[in-house]
Amino acid sequence: MKNLQDFEEEIYKCSRCGLCQSVCPVFKATMNECAVSRGKFNILNGIIKGDLKMTDKVKSYLDLCTGCNACRDFCPSGIDAREIFIAAKQDFYSKNEISFGKKLINSYLLFKLSLLFSGIFGKVLKTFKINSFIKFFENILLKTGYLGKRLILFNSLFCFSVKNRIKTAKKNTLKTAIYFDGCFNKYIDNATKTAVVNILANSGITIVNKKFECCGVSHLHDGDLQGFKKLIKKNLQQLDVEYDYLITDCSSCNYVLKKYSQYDDSDNSKILGNKVVSALDLMKNLKFTANQKYTVAVHKPCHDNYDFIDVVKNIEGINFVEVDDFDKCCGFSGKFAIQNQNVSRTISRSRAQQYVDSGVDYIITTCPACLLGLNQGLAEIESQHKPIPINLFVFLSEYCWQSSI
Ligand code: SF4
Numbered sequence: 001m002k003n004l005q006d007f008e009e010e011i012y013k014c015s016r017c018g019l020c021q022s023v024c025p026v027f028k029a030t031m032n033e034c035a036v037s038r039g040k041f042n043i044l045n046g047i048i049k050g051d052l053k054m055t056d057k058v059k060s061y062l063d064l065c066t067g068c069n070a071c072r073d074f075c076p077s078g079i080d081a082r083e084i085f086i087a088a089k090q091d092f093y094s095k096n097e098i099s100f101g102k103k104l105i106n107s108y109l110l111f112k113l114s115l116l117f118s119g120i121f122g123k124v125l126k127t128f129k130i131n132s133f134i135k136f137f138e139n140i141l142l143k144t145g146y147l148g149k150r151l152i153l154f155n156s157l158f159c160f161s162v163k164n165r166i167k168t169a170k171k172n173t174l175k176t177a178i179y180f181d182g183c184f185n186k187y188i189d190n191a192t193k194t195a196v197v198n199i200l201a202n203s204g205i206t207i208v209n210k211k212f213e214c215c216g217v218s219h220l221h222d223g224d225l226q227g228f229k230k231l232i233k234k235n236l237q238q239l240d241v242e243y244d245y246l247i248t249d250c251s252s253c254n255y256v257l258k259k260y261s262q263y264d265d266s267d268n269s270k271i272l273g274n275k276v277v278s279a280l281d282l283m284k285n286l287k288f289t290a291n292q293k294y295t296v297a298v299h300k301p302c303h304d305n306y307d308f309i310d311v312v313k314n315i316e317g318i319n320f321v322e323v324d325d326f327d328k329c330c331g332f333s334g335k336f337a338i339q340n341q342n343v344s345r346t347i348s349r350s351r352a353q354q355y356v357d358s359g360v361d362y363i364i365t366t367c368p369a370c371l372l373g374l375n376q377g378l379a380e381i382e383s384q385h386k387p388i389p390i391n392l393f394v395f396l397s398e399y400c401w402q403s404s405i
């Protein structure tokens, strides 16, 4: 695991060409040079040379990043800015005394409690059908300002229901897959997991449930490597049975689980890295047919290494529309949306506007945070026809018929 000093040469590779400005969503929203990799590298260069100190202000500039990796993919020098920012933030935590208040805000306990309460609140909305009521009055709520928009955003998470169609577990199956739920399934709403289990019901795979913690994506992105490593240890302890796959339905969990071996040198983390699969990997022998002629677009999450767009294009009976910038950051990115609310909403709004303009019915994606980002953007826009962001597996389970190839 590298620290900031180890990246000195990498940072030196930056030619200051400024090309990263043209792809960085945060720079486009703020026009702040400190938001883009070039600006951050200038600051970090000063810190490495001892001309600048790693202060709260520097950390706030490092936090002005969604971790989308667009600059890495575009940089002529091939610099992986995100890795450098993580090392720099870790440097901040190791050099500064963090106040009790900040520790509390950053604590995993508070994170879990807020997810838990959101989940309970969501269940109340669903049980008493308040979610449909809020949906109906969305255009009026939009005009009430910030709180109304937040309520619309929150409510959007509870607009889908997926019924468990599995009555009895199949015996004598061929493979065993441990399900990594992710925080969204675990605390907020398990519609996506239920959808995956429904789809895989006849695939010959036994699904095993375990009590995992968060994958640690926000700890890693924040540079809190101590917290991240604790979560890795806890999650690895759950892998105490023989398994063929560790299955995820979330592109961020998938991305981070594969990184465990970079931060933990146990054999278990290496084995896990080779066994992590997207739920889509286990559905390759299935064919999907839409139950209506839906017009859909996709949103590709920044962390999605699995090309799910072809899966959507291959759904029979679907009307697929390729929307500009479908693979650009939605602006949410966990803590970023809390730390930099206005910037996050600006990015989300411009992304959502492209989908509104395209006239599609659904925006299919594979990341819960992207669902939040797209809904956050849509909650900023007044329009007679707004597309509905939906998880891919929920769409495949509830809006399609499936057959074997
Ligand atoms: S694109 Fe790469 S080399 Fe060019 S300024 Fe940005 S970080 Fe530096």
Ligand code: SF4
Binding pocket: 023, 024, 025, 026, 027, 035, 036, 037, 064, 065, 066, 067, 068, 069, 070, 071, 072, 081, 082
């Ligand atoms: S990772 Fe994305 S948000 Fe962060 S500096 Fe690079 S382009 Fe900008």
